[in-house]
Structures are given as structure tokens and as C-alpha cells.
Amino acid sequence: MKRVSGGFFPPIALERGRELPIYRQLYDWFQRAIASGQLKPGQRVPSTRALAEELNVSRIPVLNAFEQLHAEGYLQTFVGAGTCVARSIPQETIAPLPTKLTGKAAGRIARPVRRAAKRKISDANLSAKIVGPQPWLNLKGAFRMHLPALEQFPVEVWSRLVARHARKLSKQTMAYGEPMGYAPFREAIAQYIGAVRAVRCEASQIMVVAGSQQGLQRSARVLVNPGDAVWTEEPGYFGARRAFASVGAELIPVPVDEEGLMVEEGIRRCPKARAVYITPSHQYPLGTTMSATRRMQLLNWASRSGAWIIEDDYDSEYRFGVRPIGSLQGLDSDARVIYVGTFSKVMFPALRMGYLVVPADLTPAFSAARDADDIFSPTLYQAALTEFISEGHFARHVRRMKILYMGRCRALVEEIRRELGDTLEIVSAEAGMHVTGLLPAGVNDAAVSQRAMEDGISAMPLSFCYLKRPARNGLVLGYGTSDGAQIRDGVRKLKASLEAVMGRRTDRARR
């Protein structure tokens, strides 16, 4: 039988008093020595007795290590030839393991020079890059966006419900759940949005999702092919662009005016778009409400052209002044609208709970897509939230927050009017958790935001909500997390930032 001469057998470094047992250190050493080609296929290895003596350890760990190395096919034993490295191990060796991770022994392994092939990832990732990083989202301090008044959330009530449901976990609530969601939860949602948002649907059309972003992403994946055109509001919500870009959609920015999306302009730019993303109740970021005329123009176009309408109703619970504006979905008679709702603003983001209202004929497609993705949402939260709603805590919390935000909204508007009256022109302030103000032409909003950031103030530049240039300059100010004092202090700092930037500007102008 052919023998492969092993030459000098490489030294084995054991680290005593290490938590890793001796047998495991031996196993690892052999595995890596073989993987890295330091030990060649067919090369003879010492007997367990010899090795135990050489290493001055009991024979037991050596036997254990060899047992496993045999079991896994690293070693073979031939009668007469003793134990060798398995002949079937490929001769070609992969690059050695990084020293850092493999301890002393590996350090002695010679590194082959071959370079690995280029590391390709999918194009979807690249297309997602259309929407760059969003530094403004991580801003702290007054006026930060997208966060509700977390300190106002009834944690006691909520934790009591969560605890109760956690204690009574049953096989049924621990096993796999429905892709569309927990049935009682879907019922509760259908009733809630039917009453409050004039959404017309059966519970069977509700799909529970992990926040509105997953709802947007899922809608994009189910409805849009790579290369399909999708209208997005200009200015608009970056999260939606990200979702549609990530499936390779071509984003068509359609301008927004005080009546909302300019439907005729959209038709002029791209009549055959496959879908449109829209925030009709409270346009993100301008805060305007879509007029009845535009709503019907949009529904007519979608019905004619077979396009889908993704309606994002992200913060419509909070409307001040006139009565709530009904959803676009409620006006839709051709089942063209996919309605996206979220609990991130009315409960809290880390809950990861939202919902879709899907046209009845599309529910199989949405359900299948969910099944291939994350299958379903955690059951306990769905059950706890169902009770939170049915016991009336939800409605109560929404009412309280509505009053709170209305007060904060008015306070912010007042401060802005008094302090920045002539520099920051408020677009609309009748709903939601943020106010948008326009800056005089030529004032660089990013510069103002930058300056405000240095003072610990978050002021999202309006220009960053535009996909294409030229963008209008303005500031988007959230008041969800800012009380009266923070609002007053924040506006003062904002004023300083504005004067600093505009001062520089006029200086330049003088030169």
C-alpha cells in the first residue's frame, strides 16, 4: 500500500489551563492542519499513545480527539499502515485561517498566495443605494423626526398585558402562526381603520406586518418588477423610495403642491407607471392634504392604466382642527389601493407592528410572499395589542396624544412665527408629528441643519426629501418628542443657526 512520507511532524501547541478542553484543542489543531494543507492526504499521523507521551497528556483526550476526527472523515486507519490523513481530502488547500482566530498553532502555517475570486453581490443592493444614508435620522435633541412622545406611553398597562400573555403562552401561540396574521388582531384592526380611517375592508384583507417599512417593501415585491416605473411624491418619503428601489423599480418623482400629488403632471411624465406611492392624508414631508379632485384623478388614472396605489397613512391618527380626512382606500371602487398603516407612531417603533389592507384578489400573492420571507409576525405582541385595543387603552392613548401633539404643534408654530416669522414660512400645520417650513430662496437648508446639529438641534433639511434637483430649501421639524421648553429653546437655537448661515450668505453677497 502506497505510503505518503510525512516528513517531520509539525509541533502541536497546547494551551493548558485554557477553558477549551485538551481533546478539543487537539481536534481543532488537526482539523486546521489538514484543512490548510499542513498535513497532506495520506500522511501518517502518530499513534494516540505516542502523541499522548509527546504532549505529556493523558491518553483519553487524544483518543477522544481521534475518535471525532475519524467520525468526521479527517483520519483513516489502514491495517498495517496505522492512522493517516484521509486520502479523499482534496490536495488543493484553501487559504489558511486567520491567525487571530486560530491560536498559536495556526501561526506556523505557511500562507499560500492565491487570491479569492471577486466578491459579487446582487444588483438590488446597488439600486437600493439610489437612496443614500440618512444622517438626519440619527439626530438627537428637539425636533427629531419619526419619534412619538415615548415618555407618555402607558407602559404599566402595556407591560401588564404583555406579561399576562407571556404567562399563558400555549402550544397554539408558540407554534407557527398565519402569514396574514393573528385572526383576532386582524379583526380588531379592520374595525379600527373602518371606523377611524373610513377604510372599507374585511378582516381577511388585513395582513399584519413588521411596521410600515415592511408593508412598503412587501407591496413593492409583490407588485413591481425590476425596471417598472413607480411614481413617488416630490418631495417625498425616503423609506418608500428605498423599498421600491430595492426591487429595482425606476423612481419617477412627481411634484406635490398644496392640493397634493400633481396627478396630471405624473401622467405627463410617465402614464404607464406600474404603481404610485402616496401619502394623501398628511403628505410627507410637506404636511398638505390631497384634495378630493386629485384623489379622483388618481383613482381614475390607476383604474384606466391598471396601476397600483400604495397609500401610506403613517400618522393620520393625529389631525387637528377639521374632522379626520377619510382614506383614499375608502374612495377606491376598483380595488387598486394597497393601504399601509403602522403602530410605530401611535404605540412605539420597537414594537415592529403595522398592517396592510390588500385588495381581496391579491391576498394569496401577499400571503405567499410573506411565507417565503419571514413567514409571520411574533404572536405574543399581536395578542397583547389586540387586547390593548379591545380594552380601549389604544383609543384612549391616541386621544391623549392627539391633544398633546396639537398643543406642541401650536406652540412650535407660534414660536416660529414670533422668532423666525420672515425667514421660515410654514407650509401646513394641521396634523401629524412634524411641521415643515420653507426658507428664502438661496438659503442652504443642509448648512442650517448642520449648524443646528452642532447646537444639539435636529432640523431635517427639506432638500433631502427630493430625488431630483432643484430642491426647495426648508426645514422639517418634528415635535413628537419635544415639550414646550424644548420647543422654545430649540427655536431660539434654530434662529441662531439661521442667522449664522444667512449672515455668511449676505457677507458673500457683499463681496
Place this chain on the structure above:
Amino acid sequence: MKRVSGGFFPPIALERGRELPIYRQLYDWFQRAIASGQLKPGQRVPSTRALAEELNVSRIPVLNAFEQLHAEGYLQTFVGAGTCVARSIPQETIAPLPTKLTGKAAGRIARPVRRAAKRKISDANLSAKIVGPQPWLNLKGAFRMHLPALEQFPVEVWSRLVARHARKLSKQTMAYGEPMGYAPFREAIAQYIGAVRAVRCEASQIMVVAGSQQGLQRSARVLVNPGDAVWTEEPGYFGARRAFASVGAELIPVPVDEEGLMVEEGIRRCPKARAVYITPSHQYPLGTTMSATRRMQLLNWASRSGAWIIEDDYDSEYRFGVRPIGSLQGLDSDARVIYVGTFSKVMFPALRMGYLVVPADLTPAFSAARDADDIFSPTLYQAALTEFISEGHFARHVRRMKILYMGRCRALVEEIRRELGDTLEIVSAEAGMHVTGLLPAGVNDAAVSQRAMEDGISAMPLSFCYLKRPARNGLVLGYGTSDGAQIRDGVRKLKASLEAVMGRRTDRARR
């Protein structure tokens, strides 16, 4: 000023004593009458006083309804002309709303005949259909797959931790979290899989996901383009096929033998595959372990061809007999392996918790993809699970379950040997939560499963784990949820089903 003659003003049906207030009923009626074209743009509407008298209601609700209809742009008031339907409303009307949802009034609206355009959805949905529905997954009773022994889970301990974390919700744990996951949780996972699975990684490479399915789906989306070829084990796991098919990948089935995936055959069939999906520790469904030789062949090929390896380590915590087999990831020196782990089998599925170990250079891409999808996983569960692990409950539970499953595995194997010895040939039974047995050639496993289903027994047909024909006939039996009595009873019923089907077969043979 031009007047549009309204002709006879359509009757308004109010339903008294309905929970919907009068003003809302009026608002809805007008909105829908205008949307459906029953009221024409420019058409005059009665004064609020006249309407109140006609309907015999107080004038307040009428004023409220009109106020909102004005606010939303359905009505306009012209000096001298009184109140009319807004002229800007498009003449073309969309189809009327379904009667059911709109009450009496809508019933009288004439339906235009125009049909809506064809309803197109994305091709990804169609490609996902490659993997059809899985009736076997919903099977109840003994031997059902994919479920752990839920009744053994330490609910008290777990609910105590969940309750504690729910009570101490802070702004930080309620706000938006990191796409990669909750830092302490990632640390805990990295330590755990480093020690138990010989996975070599930093916590920074861990991405928390909602179960292994989301891990597979995310890997597919980040790494694979539509049309790219992906090796999948034959027979193999339908969930992985679903994930890769849903991004439009071309699935290349590569046969599995007792040493695991036949790498050379894969290279013969498709050397340029972009990725391979593999279950090296405990092949799904055959239960075999990939040999050292095959592991290195696979790593060599991936390194040479620049392919990605998605290693699914779904139930490797449970290994009976020999010591745990290390992960493939731990052998990989070219950062080609994406390691997928899940808590669905060791905790419970409704938790929706799993993790990926991502090569360091790919973490930005995975993080960005997560950001565009569902952003991050619920924080509370991550925090509670971190403590469950650090307090040692997790390791204790795994140990207990390992002993339990080992017992159930042996009991099942024994019963099969005694009752079905010559008909069902067990492939491997040294790990996990299921055992696979082969049937004699020509015995239709789907027929046996069907028959067993009627007896309330779940026996997944092996043939359904094949992408291409011919498939081997066999039965995949889960023992996660079945105790000794259920196992004995189940095997007896299985025997009856087998005899029934094979009886029919021999009958046919005789004719």
C-alpha cells in the same frame, strides 16, 4: 356665471339610531354621490337649511358635513350661486362603490360598464410558485415536522423575563433599533455559537433576523440576481428553495449521498453557480452529516469560483452519540459562508428569532437590505432572550431537550425496526428532531402519507423534498412533539397505512 342644472336632487337615505352619526352619514353620502358621478361637477346642492328641513334633522350635523365637504374640496360656494359640487372634480367617474359597503343610497347609483385594466403583479411571485403549497406542514398528530416539544418550554422563567423587560421599557428600547440587532444580544449569540458550533465570528458579523426563513430570504436578496444559478440539496428543504426562487434564482438540484452534498456532481452540473444552500450538520431531510472531504471540496470550489455558501444549521444543537460536529463556517478561511441559525427549534417558532453570521465585508450590504425591508427586530424579545441566555436558562433548556429528543429518537427507531423493519429503512438517526426512512422502490410515499393523515398521523413524504423526478420514496417523521405513547401508537397506525397501500400495490401486481 354658468350654472349646471342639477335636475331632480337624488334622495338621501339616513339610517337613524345607527352608531354612525348623522353628519357622517351625510358626508359619506355626498362623497360617494360625487365620486360615483351621481352628482355632477358644478351641480348645485340644496342649502343646509333646506336639507335639514327635508331630512327632518337639526341643522348642526348638516353644517358639520358641509364644512368638511368644503374642507376636502368636494363642495365650493360661489357668491350668488350658492353651494355647488366643485367644478374641478373630474367628469369621468370611477366605478361606483359596492352596494354592500355604501348603504342604501349607493344602490340607486347607475353602474358604468367600463372594465378595469388587467391586474398585473410581479414575476417574482410567479417564480416563487416553483415551490408549491406544502399540505404536509399543516399535518397534526404524531410525527409532525418542524415543531419542538413546546410543552417542555420553561414558560414561567421566560414570561418572568419578558414581563420584567416589558415593565422597564425605556425610550431607548422603545425607539428605533439597529438593523443588525440589539448589541448585547449579538454578543451573546456570538459567544454561544463560537463555543457550541465552532463558528468563528465577531459580534459585529451577527445580524438578528426573524427566524431562519428571513435569514435565507435576506441572503438570497443580497447575494443573488434574478437568473443566477443556485445549488440546492436534492432532496432538500422547501423553505430555502422558496427563498431563492422568490428572488428569481435558477435552482440547480445537486444530489446528496451519505457523505452529504455531492460537490463534484454539482460542479459537473453547474460550475458557475452564484451560491449554494446546504445543511452540513444535519442534512434536511436525510439527516446525514457532511464529510470532511466534501466540506473542503465545497469550500475550495466556492473560493475558486467566487460562489457563496449559505449554511443552514437549523437544529444542530441536538446531536446524539458523537461530539457536536463543528460548523462549515468554522472551516471557511475565505469568508464565503453565510451562517444561518434559528431559535425556532430551541425556543419556539412564534418568537420569530434567528441570526445570520455574515462575512465582515458584507455586513454593510446586509444592513442596508434590512433597512429597506423591516428595519430591525422587536427589541424587547432580543433583550429578554439575551438575559435568558446569560442567566443559563438557554443552555439548561437545550441540555434537557437534547436528552428528551435522544430518547424519543431511539424510541422511534426501535419501534420502526420492530414494526416496519423490512419496509422502512432508516437513513440516519443521530441528531435533530426528525428521522427519515426509505420505502421499497415503487411504494408511493404520498399515498402512504395520505392514508396516515386520515388516521391523524403526520408522515411527510420524502418525494416532496425533491425538486426533480425521479424522487426516492420515503417518510420523514418528526418526533419533537411526540412522546413514547404517541410514538408507539403512531408507528402502529403507520404500519396499517403502509400495509393498506402496499396491499393495493401487490393486488395490482397480481392482476
